[in-house]
Amino acid sequence: MQRATRVALVVGLIIAFLLIAAGGYVWLIALGDKRIESKLLALRHAGEPTSVEELWRFTDAGGEKPQDTRFAEVVTHANEIRKIVENSYAPALMDENGHLTEAGRERVAEAFQKHGTFLELVEQFLQNPPPPVPPAGEPTPEEHLRWSVRVVQDADVVARMLRYWGLFNGELGNTREVLRAAQYLQKLGQWIGTYPGSMPCNSALRADADAIDLCEVILGHPNEVEEMAVLRQSLLDTRPLEACARALVVDRALGLSLLARYPGRNSLWTRFRWNQVYLGYLDLFERLVRDVEQASYSAVTSALEASGLPAEADAVKMVIPTVRRCVNEAFAVETRRRECLVALAILHTPAQEMAESDQHLLDPNKLNLPKDVVLDPYSGTPFHVVTGSDHCVIYSVGPNQKDEGGKTLEGADDVSFRFAWRPAT
Incomplete structure (x- = not known):
């Protein structure tokens, strides 16, 4: 009798413990849900998207717009120039010091002579470039990424050809054309930077970096400092780290869309883990945006290294590598921008x-x-x-x-x- 009582007591305690644990587990899930909803609500009140769908609703890029084919024409010419300049079967284009080789100069001269309207087309386009054109329909994360890749590939090839033109004229001592190429690169970077996300931001930053490289070419010659006056204000107005922070806000929305598709989010057994990953993702991007805006490189790298997010999650695999590249590019370009402005100040x-x-x-x-x-x-x-x-x-x-x-x-x-x-x- 006493033994049966003890067994019943033990079983009762076990059941009570399991009920308490289950209740605590459900309470933790509810607490996590509440924290997530609170954070998402705060982001929406701040005008920041929490999904790809919201992103394109928030941007003033939706709706039907007339087809603008000017950039497509610029890209067509840029690709034709690229086929000549970057011919992999021809002798090396650049030497180990980053200068055009003799063969490289010949190919650049030939390409721009054959496509003499390229620079005029670029100028006409940059005088009044169109706003971003979103993907057709309601974009999925994959469609958004494919759209970003297409935009970036086109912008990158145009920027590279402008850089070759600037380097070519720099070695000829034609400062006016170097300056022209640098101005076009700055404007191209400003335009592509209006597209949302880290990929377009990376492309814009590369165009800015190319423009600063050409500034260094100009300042490599004595008595050319006055030529830089037209670029100085644009350099002062350029904010690579702010652009990166805006891109991170978009990438957070992309990652949250991917996390929302996780099959375990509606399962009681895996919901707690999903909540922890979701909250960790929100916390990571909150830190990244803040630390990038404050120009704290060590804090940014620490946040990325100590995120604790599962590497196998789509939101990590498809977003974080691009975020790393964008952050690294933004700090590199910000550094070169400041150095160029300091150089101009020293010269004055x-x-x-x-x-x-x-x-x-x-x-x-x-x-x-x-x-x-x-x-x-x-x-x-x-x-x-x-x-x-x-x-x-x-x-x-x-x-x-x-x-x-x-x-x-x-x-x-x-x-x-x-x-x-x-x-x-």
């Missing part, structure tokens, strides 16, 4: 004020620039400056945040900008 500063030791930290007080422009985005400290007899190099410590003297080869990853400059004697 009396030489005797900058004539210091061969290598030193930049003194922000000597330059007429916003405070953030003179700071290295990777470290948050002033840029390093190396002066020579006829040139000056501004450099950042790069992603590894180690001062490697401005080197970019043999494992070093400093980000540098070189320009012609004569110190006071």
Whole structure:
């Protein structure tokens, strides 16, 4: 009798424990659901999309629009130029220093001579480019990604051909044409940057990077600084990190659409795990957007490395790699943008004020620039400056945040900008 009582008591305790555990499990699921709904509601109130469908409803790109074929014509010419310039069977186009080879210069000259209307078509298009045209119908995440790839491929080939034209004229000493190519690249980047997501943002950032490369070409020649006045304001207005943050908001919506299709979200047994992944995804992008806006590279990389999200989830496999590329590209372009502005400021500063030791930290007080422009985005400290007899190099410590003297080869990853400059004697 006593034994039966003890058995019944044990069984009762086990059942009670299981009921309490089940109740606690259901309560945790309900708590997670409530947190998710609260976060999504806050995003919608802020005007930020939480799905691909909302994305295209929020953007002012929907509705029927007349077909604009101007960019398609530009892309057609760019592809014809590319076939000549990037001919894989011809001798090398560029040397190890990033300069056009003799054979490369010949191919660029031939291609632009055969397609002499390319630059005029680019100019006409960029004078009044159309707004983004969304995918047809209600886009799925896959359709959105395919649409992004098509947009990016076309923009990238146009940007590369403009860069070749700028480099070609830079080696000929034709600064006016280099400047023209740089302006077109800036405007192309501004236009493609109006398309939502990290892929178009990456393409826009690459166009900005190409424009800054051409600025470096112009400033590599003495007495060409006045030619840069037309680009300076555009460089000041360009905000790569802000563009990246906007792209992350879109990519969050893409990832949330993918997470919403997870088959276990409606199962009681897997709902708790799904809630944790969903909340982790929201928290990750909240951190990323904030840290990118604050130009905190170390915080961004830490957030990506410590996210704890399952690598097998579609929202991770299809979104996070592009996010990483966008963040890395944004910090690299932001660094080069600031270095170019610092170079222009130095060139407009009396030489005797900058004539210091061969290598030193930049003194922000000597330059007429916003405070953030003179700071290295990777470290948050002033840029390093190396002066020579006829040139000056501004450099950042790069992603590894180690001062490697401005080197970019043999494992070093400093980000540098070189320009012609004569110190006071």
